[in-house]
Amino acid sequence: MNMGYIVDLQDGKWSVYYEGMAKPIVQDAPLEEVYVNLATIIEYDAKVNIVRTLMTFPHGCMTKDGEEIVHEEALRRFDQWFSELKQFATSADELHQFIDDKIYELLV
Numbered sequence: 001m002n003m004g005y006i007v008d009l010q011d012g013k014w015s016v017y018y019e020g021m022a023k024p025i026v027q028d029a030p031l032e033e034v035y036v037n038l039a040t041i042i043e044y045d046a047k048v049n050i051v052r053t054l055m056t057f058p059h060g061c062m063t064k065d066g067e068e069i070v071h072e073e074a075l076r077r078f079d080q081w082f083s084e085l086k087q088f089a090t091s092a093d094e095l096h097q098f099i100d101d102k103i104y105e106l107l108v
Contacts, residue, residue, distance in 0.1 A: 040092075047099045048085075052078050054106045 005025075008015040013028040016037070026037040055078040059071035081102065089095035 040096075044096055044099055047103060048082070051081070051099065051102050051106065054103075055081065 004019045006017040006019055008017075010028070012030070014031060014034045015027045015029070016025045016034055017023075018025060025041065026034050029037075056071055056074040058069045059074055061069050063069060085095065085098050089098050
């Protein structure tokens with residue numbers, strides 16, 4: 001299973017990159033640290049999916065009559081938020097806080 005990662009193992013230390021990116025996700029780390037970083041990436045990918053679902057619901061759902069519900073404006077709002085996320089978050093901590101804050105805002 002290829003998740004889009006490129007790995008390098010040197011002297012028992014791992015470096016992991018996303019395909020097409022020069023900066024590593026984790027560099028010269030033991031396997032346990034790689035696991036923590038990958039788990040965090042997967043966690044926040046899931047959280048972005050939560051934000052998308054909450055911001056756009058019921059977009060993409062089907063009615064009992066078999067018609068798909070389309071909420072283009074909600075999709076545009078999510079796309080705008082996601083663009084802001086990529087533009088303004090300069091560190092992993094800021095990225096995570098931006099996502100967590102949005103989930104909190106949507107649920108409270």
